[in-house]
Amino acid sequence: MAISAVAAAMILASAYERTRTKPYGETFRCPGGELCLDFCNTGQGARGAQQQEWIADHGELLTWLHAASAINAKQAAALRAAAERAPEAAHRVWARAIAFREALARLLIANAQARKSSAEDVQAIEREYARAVR
Numbered sequence: 001m002a003i004s005a006v007a008a009a010m011i012l013a014s015a016y017e018r019t020r021t022k023p024y025g026e027t028f029r030c031p032g033g034e035l036c037l038d039f040c041n042t043g044q045g046a047r048g049a050q051q052q053e054w055i056a057d058h059g060e061l062l063t064w065l066h067a068a069s070a071i072n073a074k075q076a077a078a079l080r081a082a083a084e085r086a087p088e089a090a091h092r093v094w095a096r097a098i099a100f101r102e103a104l105a106r107l108l109i110a111n112a113q114a115r116k117s118s119a120e121d122v123q124a125i126e127r128e129y130a131r132a133v134r
Contacts, residue, residue, distance in 0.1 A: 035070055040105040043098075047105070053098070058083050058090040061097055100128045 017090035040056050042064060055061050059080065066076040103124040110117040 035068060036104060038068060038107075039064075040108060041099055042102050043105050047102075055094075055098065058094040061094050096128070099124065 021090075030094070044054070055064055058065055062071070062076050065071045066073065103121040107117040107121045107125065110121075
């Protein structure tokens with residue numbers, strides 16, 4: 001079901017208010033319009049001059065996903081509990097998410113600049129897609 005532009009704006013305003021103290025809060029103030037673009041935009045710090053990762057750990061990933069309405073509060077709580085039980089697995093999930101974000105960002109940037117994307121980035125995205133649809 002599609003939501004109205006007003007409802008979408010309210011969701012983004014709420015997400016921005018909840019995360020404005022976080023480096024990635026700006027991704028909600030000036031969104032890309034799609035979850036994947038907003039997620040790519042969280043990498044601006046890592047790709048910027050200061051080379052600071054804005055989503056520094058699994059907990060921050062869950063906070064961002066919840067603020068972006070990609071997961072609900074119940075899902076976030078369950079994932080946090082699972083991460084407490086298996087911190088190494090949570091770290092691997094976070095690392096995969098960041099690697100996926102960067103591969104996707106490089107692919108989108110290459111496309112925007114009319115350059116060929118790398119085969120490695122395409123393969124990384126395809127691997128995550130195949131894993132997600134299993």
